[in-house]
Amino acid sequence: MIKVEGLTRAYGSFIAVDHISFECRQGRVTGFLGPNGAGKTTTMRVMVGLTPPTAGDVTIGGLHYADIPNPGRHVGVLLDASAQHEGRTGREVLEIGARTMGLPSSRIDEMLDLVSLDAREAKRRVRNYSLGMRQRLGIAHALLGDPSVLILDEPANGLDPAGIRWMRGLLKGYADRGGTVFLSSHLLHEVEQIADEMILIGNGKIVARGTRDELLRGATGGATTTLVTSLDNDHLAGALEEKGHEVHPAGGGLRVTAEPVEVGRVAAEKQIVLTDLRAGHEGGLEELFLELTADTQREHDVVPTGEPSA
Ligand SMILES: Nc1ncnc2c1ncn2[C@@H]1O[C@H](COP(=O)(O)OP(=O)(O)O)[C@@H](O)[C@H]1O
Numbered sequence: 001m002i003k004v005e006g007l008t009r010a011y012g013s014f015i016a017v018d019h020i021s022f023e024c025r026q027g028r029v030t031g032f033l034g035p036n037g038a039g040k041t042t043t044m045r046v047m048v049g050l051t052p053p054t055a056g057d058v059t060i061g062g063l064h065y066a067d068i069p070n071p072g073r074h075v076g077v078l079l080d081a082s083a084q085h086e087g088r089t090g091r092e093v094l095e096i097g098a099r100t101m102g103l104p105s106s107r108i109d110e111m112l113d114l115v116s117l118d119a120r121e122a123k124r125r126v127r128n129y130s131l132g133m134r135q136r137l138g139i140a141h142a143l144l145g146d147p148s149v150l151i152l153d154e155p156a157n158g159l160d161p162a163g164i165r166w167m168r169g170l171l172k173g174y175a176d177r178g179g180t181v182f183l184s185s186h187l188l189h190e191v192e193q194i195a196d197e198m199i200l201i202g203n204g205k206i207v208a209r210g211t212r213d214e215l216l217r218g219a220t221g222g223a224t225t226t227l228v229t230s231l232d233n234d235h236l237a238g239a240l241e242e243k244g245h246e247v248h249p250a251g252g253g254l255r256v257t258a259e260p261v262e263v264g265r266v267a268a269e270k271q272i273v274l275t276d277l278r279a280g281h282e283g284g285l286e287e288l289f290l291e292l293t294a295d296t297q298r299e300h301d302v303v304p305t306g307e308p309s310a
C-alpha cells in the first residue's frame, strides 16, 4: 500500500505539488490523471525518493522508499522510459537490474517474453528502440524483481492500441493477484479503462477522486439519464412519460431521466423493440476532466460537449 500524506513540493516560490493526500490500495489499480504540468511526475519522484518533499510524507508498506531493503524486490518503478542508457542493449539493461537484485538470469528471458521483446530486439541498443519498445522494456524492468507495488509514470505513452490493451490486461492481472498499481496519464481514455480508482490532479491539487462511476455521478449532479432508441420512439416516449420520467428527443432517439434498466422494463412492458440502450453520461467523464483542469490549460480549445443535438 502507498500512503501519501500532506505532500507538498515547491520549486522556489512555485508550488508544483500542493498538500495532497491519498492512498493506493492493494489489489487495485489507481490512476493518477492530470494534464501536463499538473504535478504527477513530481509526486512519483517523491514516492521513490528521487525528489525530497518540501512538506508531508510518502510511505510504501509503512516505509520510506529509501529504507526498503532491496527495493526492486518490493517496488517496481518506471518513471522515464527514455532514461535508460542509450548505448546498452535491452537485455543488458535487464541483466544489470537482475544482478543488482540478485535474480537468476532466467528471470530476464521470462520478462522479455512477458513484454514481447524478441531475442533480436533484446540485442539492439536502446537508442534504436521506438518509444513503445522503451516502455515495454521499462515495464519488464519494473517487474523484474516480482514486486508487490508498481509505480508507473505514463506507461501507455508511445504504445499502440494493441500495446495499450496488452498493458491493461497485464496490470489488471497483476492487481487481481494482490498487487498495488499506481499509474499516471494525461489521457483520460488510457486510465479510465485500467484504473479501479482515479485521482484527478490539476495545478498540483487533487480536484476529484473516486471510481469511474462515482466520478460520473458527481459529474452529472447525481441524476441518471439514459439514451435509448427504439423502433417506435413516440410510443416509448409516451409510455415513459406516463411513468413520470422526463423525456427529451436526442439524436435519433430519446434522453430519459431514469436508469437504463427502468427504460428497458417500460419498453418490454409495451413490447417495443429497442435498438440502442445505454447510460446517458457517456462523454461525461471527459467533460468533467476538462472542466476540473480547465484553468491549468494554456490553450483553450473549443471542446465538443458530446451532447447529441435534438
Ligand atoms: N526540477 C524542477 N524545477 C522547477 N520546476 C519544476 C521541476 N520539476 C517540475 N517542475 C514544475 O512542476 C510542475 C509539475 O511538473 P510535473 O510533476 O513534471 O508534471 P506532470 O508530470 O503532471 O506533467 C510543472 O510546472 C513543472 O514545470
Ligand SMILES: [Mg+2]
Binding pocket: 037, 040, 041, 042, 153
Ligand atoms: Mg509527467
